[in-house]
Amino acid sequence: MRAARPIRSARVLISAVALGCLPTLALAHTIPRPTATASYSTTAFVRHIVLQGAVNVRDLGGYRTEQGRHVRYGQVFRADGLGRLTDTDVTRLSQEGLRTVVDFRVPQEVRGDGADRLPAGLTVTSRPVRDLGLYTTTMEVIASKDPVEQQEVLGDGKAAQLMRSIYRAFVTDPGDRRAFAETIRDIAHHGRTPLLYHCTSGKDRTGWLSYVLLRAVGVPAATAERDYLLSNDFRAAADLRVREGLEQSGLMRDPDLLVPLQEVRPDYLGAALGQAERDYGGLYGYLTRGLGLDRATLARLHARLVR
Template identity: 45%
Template sequence: MARHIPLEGSPNVRDLGGYATADGRTLVEGRLYRAGSLNALTDDDLAAVTALKLATVVDFRTPGEIQGAGADRLPDGLTATLLPIGGGDLDQYYNAAFDPEERARLLEGGRNAEALVGINRGFVSSATEREQFAEALRLIADAESLPMLFHCTAGKDRTGWLSAILLTALGVDRETVTADYMLSNEYFLPGGEELLAKLAGSGLDIDADLFRPLIEQRPAYLEAAFAEADERFGSFDGFLHKGLDLDDDTLDALRAALLD
């Protein structure tokens, strides 16, 4: 299961609790949330987030994303921990809408979907980005950091990969991990479709469908990250230990903090 928390200003907020692991345990609800950015929360949204009694919010957005969209709107006394991951910043692709040369370079000829595959492989191949994901996992392993919410802009790429790492490390099967990843199409994609419709009706000579691979989630994107982990580190376990430099004590602490 995945418990959706419907917020007007952040449609892709979900409790990661409720998933079952291979050894028969379950992720405890109310301890870990995945989300899109929180900068556009309404007053009612803020009240709902306050009710989660969060101890930590992790923001994967880059400084440019935060400057452009705004900092998170958070309950009093709570400040976001910034762990910027540049690979998931899609602004250059969205900005290409208004530059024919950039559209051709970045989006046409199948390069739109290739970009997302490359970004997800980069989450694994980049030592800098691995370090940020690893730091988020170490925070989650610290029981004093919970309940925690982690997010990027849409809540699907950077947030999706951290969720996939975490669920897999805890023993959730790949089919369930992929299903959780794909839920962004249910909660984030409708708003993206509205933006594509506005772009298509803008009168500009732009094929709005060029941007569809950027706003929707595809299994191939997640598969690319897992494949990169296997190719680079020999296995997912090798990725956890060598790629993310997580020791057994940290992984045991993750299980103790999140599983019942």
């Protein structure tokens, strides 16, 4: 087993690079973070909440359903990690009137990246969704500084294969299904919204639930997939800084090995959808039999989110 200190060092470095906190020399070739000039950044009707300590915080509202109605703004929010929000960020987030925050991170992630920083009066509901050891594996392989080991673990399609396995587990793992089902029930319940859910990067566990929610209330599949893929746009600059910082620090000779872990891809989503088809006959079966959501709950969800 590897020593804990190198793993902690890698974790601190990754977090620092992601936030642009490394010394100037280490960041000499990175892309600077854009200065936030407004509370919202809107692409078409996507409401991106601009924060300094998180990059993938969005309102799930605005999407048009197949019936010509629209998902309400201000009810459900999706996010990446909230442990490094600034005081200004916390004040900004308080303006959304949140009642519930759900954290899908596993305990190792919370210990490594820190607990959420939230507006006063809000507490986190922890609902870990398994990452099949991805977080620990990634930290260990980076801390090794061994390009051969890094290639063996992540190269030749292995990183993408691990991601597809994680997505299939969203469907097959009882604990994962329970976490997603409880969160959907919370959203359908009047007293629990506005609600925000998040993981570390806000793209996989968060992305899957967002896709499922949008489809459950009648948003077309192509539109829900576009929302899922938007994480690549919102995370691009921060993820690039991570890779460049790891190379500059000497931890990775080929940081592009991390790209399949950092991105969302249609085939990752397809792995979960294919598993839902095999196990439950499709997404509706996943909702009703896999997640155990009855018609009354789905009707309340629709009434809560669609105007």
